Amino acid sequence: MPAFEPTPKILKIALFLKKWPDPSHAGGLERHALTLHLALAKRDHxxxxxxxxxxxxxxxxxxxxxxxxxxxxxxxGYLDQVSVWKQFQTQNTIGRPFDVIHAESDRLRHTRSRYLTKLAVTWHGIAYEIIHSDIIQELSRPSEEPQAHALTERAIKVVEEVKFFTSYAHHVATSERMKMSMNKLN
Known part of the structure; x- marks a missing residue:
């Protein structure tokens, strides 16, 4: 008797992304989104x-x-939340609703997404890397130049972003730093 192989479920997936990358110039999170979602599309999702x-x-x-x-x-230069939310709501009622919703960082604001149960959020930690660069710039700043305030402002932005971690049930970490941050909060 042949082994039974169930037909895999074809998922309807929504992705909220600031900007879809140019395939020849993608890097970081853009590369992650491009690679992941093209692979899923090629598998008929x-x-x-x-x-x-x-x-x-x-x-x-x-x-x-x-x-x-x-x-x-x-x-x-950000994603227009009002416009994409209306588009999402329309597509969520056509045919069947989305099986999975994937958002890059806070591209789908928590005020809109807090009632979605099938949401996964990718945290890429770019602000951490920017802060590292700011620290290097501050260390190399000549003593006669005034201290930059960008470091403090960016640190506050990172703290605010990290506070959102606990608001989402499912996470995708694209760096070790983000993984460690999430583990500390959970």
């Missing part, structure tokens, strides 16, 4: 990407189940 774009040119991929829901970035 239905991927809906909610992101911003300031141009009309957008990469094309040889898969039919990768859907881009674009919005203009805010004046500060």
């Amino acid at each position: 239905e991927i809906h990407i909610f992101t911003s774009s300031s141009s009309n040119s957008f990469p094309r991929y040889p898969v039919n189940n990768l859907y881009f829901h674009l919005s203009k970035p805010t004046t500060a």
Whole structure:
């Protein structure tokens, strides 16, 4: 008797991302999003990407189940929360609802996502790396130059971001530092 192999479930996945990367210039979290979600699309999962774009040119991929829901970035260059939330709500009612929602960092604000039960958030720790760079710059600053305030401002931003960790049930850490931070809070 042949072994029974169940048909794998095809997932409907939403991704909230500040900016979908140019495949030839992707790095860090952009590379993570590109690699992960293209691989999922190639395995026949239905991927809906909610992101911003300031141009009309957008990469094309040889898969039919990768859907881009674009919005203009805010004046500060961030994802327009109102626009992408409306797009998400519309897509969540077409056919079946999303099986998984994946957000880059706080790209889906907690005020909107707190009632979503199938949410995974990727924390990449970029602010940690920026602070490291600020420390090096401060150490190399000539004593006659005034002290920069960027380090203090960025540290507060990191603390505020880390405070959100406990608001989300599922996390994806893309660096050891982020993994250690999450473990300390849980």
